[in-house]
Amino acid sequence: MGVANERREGCDGCDRTMAVGELRTVSMPDGNALACCPQCEPHARSAAEKLEELDTNRDQCDGCREEFKTSSLTDVVLTDGTVITVCPTCIREVPGNTSYSEETRAGTEETTEIARRKNLCSQCHEWCDEELYRVTLLDERTEELCNACKSSADSKGIVLDVKMRKTEARDILGIDHGADDRTIRQAFLTQIKHAHPDRKTGSREAFRLVKAAYDRLA
Incomplete structure (x- = not known):
């Protein structure tokens, strides 16, 4: 009389298929559980330990300069593209954050470094x-x-x-800060003609710089 085949599943590490009874469960810090074969289990446990260490690491808030648990800090992108890392208190004072109430703002004596x-x-x-x-x-x-x-x-x-910085790009195209798209394009078309390698006024390097400046601002 034949014996029923034992249920088989794949290892979350190497993806090898084996009997469920041979797999080992490894819990990760985020609450997920991995099913690993005996060969992958040590690596999975090592990764879990490293992730746990990272979660307990502390870092500095870019606003108040105090240290906080890394997981409690938040990356915020400012209007100019700068990325800062701030604590739950300082995130309310980031320019443009509407969750910061007028009452809280009125009670603050000094403007924070982030706002300045x-x-x-x-x-x-x-x-x-x-x-x-x-x-x-x-x-x-x-x-x-x-x-x-x-x-x-x-x-x-x-x-x-x-x-290339935007400041440099504007200098190359000869335009002012705040120029609109039409002005930028007109400046590019003018400059690229003079910079073309086939012209006496141009060169490959000048052509490359003008194109890079337009790409930076467009």
Whole structure:
């Protein structure tokens, strides 16, 4: 008399199919459970431990500069594209956040650092009035750096790429801050003609810069 086949399922790690009784359950910090084969179980438990450690790590709020549990901090994108990390209290004071009531605002004696300045250097964590450099480093991390930190990274030879700043793009096209799309396009068409390599006034580098400036602002 034949014996019924035992139910089989796949390992969440290597995806190998095996009897359910041979699989091991590993609980993750987010509440999910993984079904792992004996070979994948140690790796899954190690990953769970590392995730648990990350969850207990503490980081600094970019507003009040106090330390909080990393999981309680929130990344907020400002109107100029700058990303800051703030605690539950400081998030109410981010410009444009409508959840911050007038009563709370009236009770605040001083304007916070977040409201006064727009750009936060991701390296030195200082607030800057200048436009930051978007820098890609050799380890492929992207940082928003002030002029001093960008120069320091250059001197260390760890800069892989620097994205053109909008300030530089406007200078190349010869337009003012706040120019509308039509003005930007007209400036581009004028500049690209002069910069074309086939013209005496142009070169490949000039052509590339004009195109990059338009791409940055368009």
